Amino acid sequence: MTDTTQTDTENRQCAAWGAVLSMSLCVALLLASEFMPVSLLTPMADGLGVSEGATGQAISISGLFALVASLMSTTVAGRVNRKSVLVGLTMLMLISLVIVAMAPNFAALITARAILGICIGGFWALATAVMMRLVPSHDVPRALSIMYGGQAIASAFAAPLGAWLGDIFGWRAVFWALTPLVAINLVWQLTVLPSLPARGRQNFGALVDVLSRPYFLRGLIAAMLSWGSAFTMFTYLRPFLEQFNGADVLTLSLLLLVLGLAGFVGTWVAGRFIGQRVAPLLKLPALVMGVITLGLLFTSGSILATGVLLAGWGMMNTALSVIFMTWMSQNVSDAPEAGGSLMVAAIQGSILLGAIWGGLLLDHLSITATFVGSVALSALAVILIGNGQNLLRPVNSPKHTGD
Template sequence: MSEAQSRPDQAVDQTTAPAPAAWAAVISMTLGVFGLVTAEFLPVSLLTPMADDLRITEGMAGQAMSATAVMALITSLLTATVTRKIDRRYVLLGFSVLLIAANIMIAQAPNYAILLAGRVLLGVALGGFWTMSAAIIMRLVPEKNVPRALAILFSGVSAATVFAAPLGSYLGDVIGWRNVFMLASLLGVLALVVQFATLPKMPPRGRATLRTLIEVINRPRMKFGLFSLVLIITGHFALFTYVRPFLENVSGVTTAGVSGILLGFGVANFIGTYVGGALIARSLRMTIALMPMIMGLAGVGMVAIDGAVAPTTVLVAIWGMAFGGVPVAWSTWITRTVPDEAESGGGLLVAGFQLAIATGAAVGGLVFDTSGALGVFTIAGFLLLAASIIVTLGLRTAPVPAEQG
């Protein structure tokens, strides 16, 4: 499939796309996102058996998510620069190979050090693939089809949220956590095969450098927006990383019950993606502020009721629905704030997410080891409420762009 010619007055053309739309390639990208996000969040539902098997604390097992997030953060900032001379098809295929290798390494890990090494490798694959994916999709379809293609891409995240935690928890109890990661490696193989068959050659465009990132981050509204994003995602992942210990130790839920509650979280999250989209059409700023407020109230509410099972189940679903709108809202914010630098802006957004994931998991682990799940949920809940207030008072959003004919 041939690429459209770049205009001489435009160094990086991120919206021009070939025709016809390469929908099979878009699906292959979605499979990649599904496999990566599934692997990233499997420890959430397998934290307890992983800790028992490797003879470490649950807090230490939670740091495995931090290792992935830190490496994904670094990779998201460097990918465009390091790979600027390589065909994007081969870059993405390489990240899919790393996904497979990382899952196999984690599944076979004899000790904590090898587990962390596998999670670091996963972080490279996650940060690189996710950073490039949105910009590449813009090259696979005509401009008018980009919103639809991005919606398909994000459905991979929602599907992983629905299936990874509950299915991982269930299968971990049936076949063991190591075999769950082996199954995750097969997801990577499937994504790699489909990508190999469908992704066209995509020569690199432009001359991405680290200076571009600095220029983008220094634009109006960017620093405050990224700071607000980090606060919100930190609070969420402090809750999410330790939700299984909370349900088991505070609510007294069985493994099967944990799977059911996490499934409810995932389904609500999927629905929340569309709810968030509808709210964004009314007010992007209101949506960005409202979601962490709901999440924070849910977290504090679970502590206040001391983990009573029935209301906790409802609150977990409400929390999941609220978080469903967060990635959609912030992705919309970045496209409106730096529309001319989608790849660099996307890299900064991924970096912000991963920094927050690492911070949330790390701080949550420290709090968990000292004051348990109740302490984690209390602090994270109030952090989310504070983030909502900060966004309400200080965040400014760009005007809605005019619709294209």
């Protein structure tokens, strides 16, 4: 009997980690779909007959719809089983990719990005809460690091492969190539995700309650500044490398590969060492990425120096997600779906504003101004976070106090 019980427990644990891996693949495909245009910015702009700045801002349309979807997903979904919601969102991703691949004009691109934004917002709003249900609480940081390993995979291979394949076959072929992978992930989700009944009906009151907690609001603003800084720079990385370093397609692909591979290190380190002491780490990504972004402006004569700096940036970029989502899971554990919705809205809003901010600086000033604008946002994030203690839930209350 004991052996049978132990076997059943081990089978459940294996099934749970299989579900975590399916979520990780979904993250990889979501990130590839969302940010693939970064590596294809120049040819997409040429193919659709618009400027690079306008194309970069079109990318941010997904952020706008993701922002709205993240706030509404848990309320609109109501009592729908969360597995069904996740599968439906994956189907939306597939539809979006097909539209982008066939896009005859700029309007079609915007439409596809809007559909993708709904998928992104809904998925990320539920992702952390789902992880908290799949594995025990002490395994949540590890599960999150595995899930965000999908982000590292996308960062490592999507951008360089996109640039390389786009140069050979055209940018549309790159998006067609993603569609069978999404279809495979859809089948995998149907197979390994357990039934996840909704735990009560969510409403906007829950969002307001979480948002009214001073420590969480400060953390939300810090997250927005951190991600806003990152995507002010990252969205326009290709034009920067082309202008500052004279990077051709091969060099660009290699530099993006270095950046992405470093993301695996960031994800692994963050998942292994965060534990319960997340406060000191909250400002680290913004601080390191801000310094690196500034340093890139002085490496125009050296591809090697640029590659080293991009490796550091890539490591911190993936660590950023693990650090802040672990912070959220530990400090809003009583309302993970509401906290997740607000976090995703903040992140997607910052991606939207960062892309717009960077695009305006690029079109009206220069790529240097875009990078300086990124550094300014990271500096504000570091100042707000301080030592991180003011972003933690007060220990004398399981929910919140009016600190």
